[in-house]
Amino acid sequence: MKILKIFLYDEPSVPELKVDELCKFVQDTFSVPVEKRKNIFSLANEKTASKLASCRIFNTRKPFETHSPTKEEIEFELATFYDSKKTENIVMYDGFEFQRIVSELISDYETTLDKLHIVFTNKLTCTYDDSDYRYHGRAVICSNPAIISTTGIVEAPAKPRGYYLELISNVVQGVNVETMKKKYQGTYLEYNDKRFSAVSEGYVLQVIFYYLTGEAFCESRECRLNNAHWQSDLLYSQLEKGKLCGKHQKVLEQLSTLYNNP
Ligand SMILES: [Zn+2]
Numbered sequence: 001m002k003i004l005k006i007f008l009y010d011e012p013s014v015p016e017l018k019v020d021e022l023c024k025f026v027q028d029t030f031s032v033p034v035e036k037r038k039n040i041f042s043l044a045n046e047k048t049a050s051k052l053a054s055c056r057i058f059n060t061r062k063p064f065e066t067h068s069p070t071k072e073e074i075e076f077e078l079a080t081f082y083d084s085k086k087t088e089n090i091v092m093y094d095g096f097e098f099q100r101i102v103s104e105l106i107s108d109y110e111t112t113l114d115k116l117h118i119v120f121t122n123k124l125t126c127t128y129d130d131s132d133y134r135y136h137g138r139a140v141i142c143s144n145p146a147i148i149s150t151t152g153i154v155e156a157p158a159k160p161r162g163y164y165l166e167l168i169s170n171v172v173q174g175v176n177v178e179t180m181k182k183k184y185q186g187t188y189l190e191y192n193d194k195r196f197s198a199v200s201e202g203y204v205l206q207v208i209f210y211y212l213t214g215e216a217f218c219e220s221r222e223c224r225l226n227n228a229h230w231q232s233d234l235l236y237s238q239l240e241k242g243k244l245c246g247k248h249q250k251v252l253e254q255l256s257t258l259y260n261n262p
Contacts, residue, residue: 001212002258004114005033008204009040011120013084014150016196019120025201030208031256040105040119040145041081048101049077052123055097060135063128064094084122090151095125095141102145116211117145118204124151140203142210148203150196157228159188188231195239202226202238209248212255220245 006026010019023034041048053069053076079086102119103111110117125147126135139152149156158164163184170180189199202224209225210216218225221237223245228234244252 002114003030003032003116003208003211005035005116006030006208007035007037007110007115007117009037009117009119011084011122011150012039013087013122014120014192014196016192016194017120017150017200018197021197022200022204026204026208029205029252039084040102040121041084044081044105046074046078048105049074049081051101052077052093052098055094055101057092057094057126057135060092060126061133064097080123087122090124090155092124092126092135092137094135095127095138095147098123098125099141099143099145099147102147106145113144116208118148118207119145120148120150120200122150124155125149140206140216142207142216144211146207146211148200148207150191150200153196153199153203153234154189154191154193157188157231157234159231160184163188187235189234195235198242199234199238202234205244209251213251218245218248223248 008019008023008026011017019036023036026032027034050069053073054066055064056067056069056073057064058067076086106117125138125141127138127141128135137149137152137156139149139156141147141149163180166180166183167177170177189195193199205224206216206227216225217227220226221233222241222243224237224241224243225245225248226233226237228237243249
């Protein structure tokens with residue numbers, strides 16, 4: 001498998017996500033031409049809006065069922081196509097349905113195997129887990145096109161245990177939640193966090209590794225391919241370490257030789 005070109009689609013509602021810099025990072029890491037694209041939904045129409053609204057999740061304890069969208073839900077989707085900042089409440093979407101809908105937005109000419117599309121979106125992709133019979137937020141759906149959810153990066157890996165315990169007791173006692181958030185600031189990634197781009201590099205690596213090798217994730221926290229379940233692990237693997245483990249560094253070197261000796 002050889003990729004001839006990678007496309008990165010911007011999510012303008014998160015200005016801390018520097019897609020230009022991410023393009024350079026990918027180009028330098030894999031020696032593959034990378035092109036920055038506008039938000040994937042910027043040219044989408046009402047049909048797409050209706051399909052997206054149909055894959056909303058309302059009951060996290062039930063496997064996917066197509067939803068019959070209301071006029072308001074379709075209009076909401078359309079409004080986010082023009083301005084993705086319009087999202088106030090977090091809406092959950094079935095990640096695989098979402099991925100399929102996004103794939104229909106890419107022209108036939110560009111859906112060849114040697115072109116990889118990586119789509120950033122602030123919409124929250126979720127997948128139903130058969131092991132505990134419920135939906136979970138996902139930061140990344142590895143496929144082509146691959147989906148990286150900026151909301152998923154913030155919401156899917158769990159915050160420190162103490163944060164939730166204090167949140168619960170604060171709600172009961174009526175203590176200011178903002179003060180509590182300040183206490184934990186820095187221990188997890190926030191919306192509009194300066195560290196967003198650096199953390200996103202890890203998810204982009206996971207997508208590309210998956211496409212090239214069939215394996216996206218690494219067990220080791222010492223590796224940027226680690227599939228973090230906790231925010232602390234995410235920040236550790238992506239920022240404190242910021243490297244691949246020895247095994248995956250070798251894989252990367254093998255992949256680069258492939259590219260440099262066609
Ligand atoms: Zn690794």
